[in-house]
Amino acid sequence: MSxxxxxxxxxxxxxxxxxxxxxxxxxxxxxxxxxERLALRAVSAVLPFRTNSYVVDELIDWSAVPxxxxxxxxxxxxxxxxxxxxxxxxxLLARDAPQGEVRRAAHEIRMRLNPHPSGQLxxxxxxxxxxxxxxxxxxxxxxxxxxPRQGQTCHAYCTYCFRWPQFVGESELRxxxxxIATTSAYLRAHPEVSSTLITGGDPLxxxxxxxxxxxxxxxxxxxxxxxxxxxxxxxFWPYRFLTDRDADDLLRLFEKVVASGRHLALMAHFTHPxxxxxxxxxxxxxxxxxxxxxxxxxxxLVAGINDSAEAWAELWEETTALGAxxxxxxxxxxxxxxxxxxxxxxxxxxxxxxAHARVSGLARTVRGPVMSAMxxxxxxxxxxxxxxxxxxxxxxxxxxxxALVDRPFFAAYDEAATWFTDLKPAFHAPSFLPxxxxx
Numbered sequence: 001m002s003x004x005x006x007x008x009x010x011x012x013x014x015x016x017x018x019x020x021x022x023x024x025x026x027x028x029x030x031x032x033x034x035x036e037r038l039a040l041r042a043v044s045a046v047l048p049f050r051t052n053s054y055v056v057d058e059l060i061d062w063s064a065v066p067x068x069x070x071x072x073x074x075x076x077x078x079x080x081x082x083x084x085x086x087x088x089x090x091x092l093l094a095r096d097a098p099q100g101e102v103r104r105a106a107h108e109i110r111m112r113l114n115p116h117p118s119g120q121l122x123x124x125x126x127x128x129x130x131x132x133x134x135x136x137x138x139x140x141x142x143x144x145x146x147x148p149r150q151g152q153t154c155h156a157y158c159t160y161c162f163r164w165p166q167f168v169g170e171s172e173l174r175x176x177x178x179x180i181a182t183t184s185a186y187l188r189a190h191p192e193v194s195s196t197l198i199t200g201g202d203p204l205x206x207x208x209x210x211x212x213x214x215x216x217x218x219x220x221x222x223x224x225x226x227x228x229x230x231x232x233x234x235x236f237w238p239y240r241f242l243t244d245r246d247a248d249d250l251l252r253l254f255e256k257v258v259a260s261g262r263h264l265a266l267m268a269h270f271t272h273p274x275x276x277x278x279x280x281x282x283x284x285x286x287x288x289x290x291x292x293x294x295x296x297x298x299x300x301l302v303a304g305i306n307d308s309a310e311a312w313a314e315l316w317e318e319t320t321a322l323g324a325x326x327x328x329x330x331x332x333x334x335x336x337x338x339x340x341x342x343x344x345x346x347x348x349x350x351x352x353x354x355a356h357a358r359v360s361g362l363a364r365t366v367r368g369p370v371m372s373a374m375x376x377x378x379x380x381x382x383x384x385x386x387x388x389x390x391x392x393x394x395x396x397x398x399x400x401x402x403a404l405v406d407r408p409f410f411a412a413y414d415e416a417a418t419w420f421t422d423l424k425p426a427f428h429a430p431s432f433l434p435x436x437x438x439x
């Protein structure tokens with residue numbers, strides 16, 4: 001009998017979310033000046049803030065705030081906005097400006113923060129029978145991303161999140177669908193799609209009943225061989241798999257996907273080893289694995305949170321010991337507060353290399369540092385000297401054009417570069433590769 005049929009051995013905690021209106025009260029736990037509090041409120045008026053009682057009470061070490069990594073992961077930081085924008089928002093809040101004026105200012109700032117990088121709202125949107133399917137993304141031939149309308153929030157928001165436009169209440173920035181019939185029709189019309197990723201937000205904020213409406217139709221499409229669910233819930237609300245009202249139903253749904261002969265992967269976002277330490281997380285991971293699902297772990301390299309080889313080595317070794325698979329170490333994307341959280345590619349690769357060298361072969365399934373850029377997933381393989389020139393060595397793990405996958409190419413070394421578009425082809429070449437142009 002699977003774990004889905006055993007009652008979870010934990011008390012039934014109540015999920016409690018905290019939003020910007022709760023920020024001042026939460027900050028009573030630490031000593032901040034009125035100006036510092038105002039700055040954090042100003043950031044939360046532009047970029048999303050949401051956390052919950054589990055994160056606040058179980059994951060954050062309040063004695064180490066403001067340097068605690070989970071605090072920095074979940075609470076606004078003044079450096080997340082350019083200084084002039086921070087002053088503007090703080091001034092509006094300080095003089096209790098009308099809400100309409102605050103919203104207009106926030107919108108103007110958001111539009112300068114590259115809310116939809118890498119062609120999300122143009123190059124990635126598929127078309128079916130002449131209609132744009134704005135709740136789907138089809139960047140790579142074999143993979144379609146599905147954004148369920150009811151799943152476009154999270155148990156808590158990460159400060160670095162590249163999907164922040166989903167959460168700021170501006171409908172024109174949101175990617176979402178509840179048109180399950182058209183999604184199925186599109187997948188049937190595209191038999192090259194073998195894998196689907198249900199993403200958000202976090203699909204596991206939805207009830208199992210609602211999630212089932214999106215998952216079960218996929219099992220009726222023979223060409224769909226794997227189902228992925230992107231989630232941070234193992235880290236931020238592990239009780240989703242233990243004591244939530246429909247936790248057992250969720251695990252039975254996972255079993256159904258596996259029984260259909262498909263690969264079910266929980267694409268679990270873990271950013272810091274602290275998130276793995278509570279016993280409830282380990283129990284939640286065990287219950288998921290007992291359904292036959294595979295947990296694959298990924299997260300970005302983020303300045304001030306996990307930018308050390310020690311943090312990543314511990315994260316990869318611990319996830320491996322818990323039966324999960326280290327998958328990607330991402331580069332912080334070129335959107336939102338990237339300027340605050342980005343780690344230069346050269347330093348990022350050094351961190352990855354040093355962490356990789358410390359772990360066993362079982363944990364070396366991880367790939368990185370990886371940029372999800374316009375052409376595809378660009379991996380920084382290293383720094384080398386070629387023909388007398390210091391260069392980055394790169395390749396595409398995944399690409400819009402499959403002919404470009406796994407072909408090594410070189411970029412001129414730039415110690416300050418933080419993203420693919422900062423790079424230039426080495427050797428004064430006109431392009432990185434034929435078909436892979438600059439920018």
